[in-house]
Amino acid sequence: MKNTCIYFISFLLLFVMSSCEKVIDLDLADGQALPYIDAWITDKPGVQTIKFLQAANYLDQQQPIPVTDAEISVSDLTINKTYIFNYDNGAYTCDPGSGNKIGMIGHQYKLNIVYMGELFEAIDNMNRVTNIDSITIEFREEDGEEEQGYYAELFATDLSGGTDYSWIRTYRNGSLNQFTNEMVSIDGAFNEGISDGFVFIPPFREGITSSEKPYNKGEEVKVQIRSLSKDSYNFIDQLIEQLYSGGLFAKVLQNVPTNVIPPKNGTTIKIYGWFGVTAEAELAKVIQ
8 A cells, every 4th residue: 555655646746747847938138248358378489369259148149249449468567568469350369479479487467458448457477387297098998987998197297386276178189178177276186285296186187088988099189287377276167167067966157257357446347258377288199
C-alpha cells in the first residue's frame, strides 16, 4: 500500500509539471545601447588595437556597432609619452613603428577617451610575467572519466619576491581552445600569501586540456600567460566566474566593474568595459 501511494504521488507530480508547461513569447522593449571598451595594451611590438563598441540587446542577433567618433589615446605616464589611436575598419589602432612597442614592463599607463564631449580615463600598471618552462604531452586511454587522446600539461614557475597575478589562455591550432576554461592565478595558486617562487599547481598545469575533448596527433597547443595588475586580476576573475558559472549553485549574474571613469563628477554618460596593460609569455608545441 505504501509503495502504491508513492507511485501515485510521483505520477501525479509528473502529470502536473508536464501539464503546466507553456511557451511564452516575451515582447521586451529595446534597452539603451551601452558603450563599452575592450582595451588591452601588450608588450609585443607592432600595432595595438582598442575596440569601442555599443553593446547589442540581449536578444539581438546583430554584431555590436563600433563607436567611430571618439578621440582615444594612451599615455605612458612613466616616460610621459602619448600614443594616438585612430579609427579604421571597426577599431582604433596605433602603430608605434617597425620593431617598436608601446607596452613596457614596470610602466604605468592611462587611457584617455573623449566621447560625446566628455572625458573618460583609466589607469593600469604593466607588471612582470613569468616564462613558460615547457609543455609536456601524454597519450591516455579512455578510462570512463577521460576521453582517449593526447593530454598537454603546462609547466611554469612563479617569479619570486612579490605577488604576481596571471591570466592563462589556451589555444588550439591557432584559435582559443573552446573546450578549456580561461584561468587566473595568484603566484601559480589560487590565493595570496600561499606560495612564492614555486611551480604552478596542478589545476593550472592540467587545465590546458579538456578531458572531454583532448588533443589529436598533429595538432598544435599553445599556452599564453598574461601578467595582470591586482585590479585587472579582479576584473578578469569576476568575468570568468560569470562566463563559466552554471548549474544548481550558479551565482546571480551582475554587471562586471569598469575602470573607465570621468575625472570629474556630473556626467550622466557611462562607459563599460576595461582598460588593462599586460606583458605576455607564450609557448607552443605540435603533438607528434
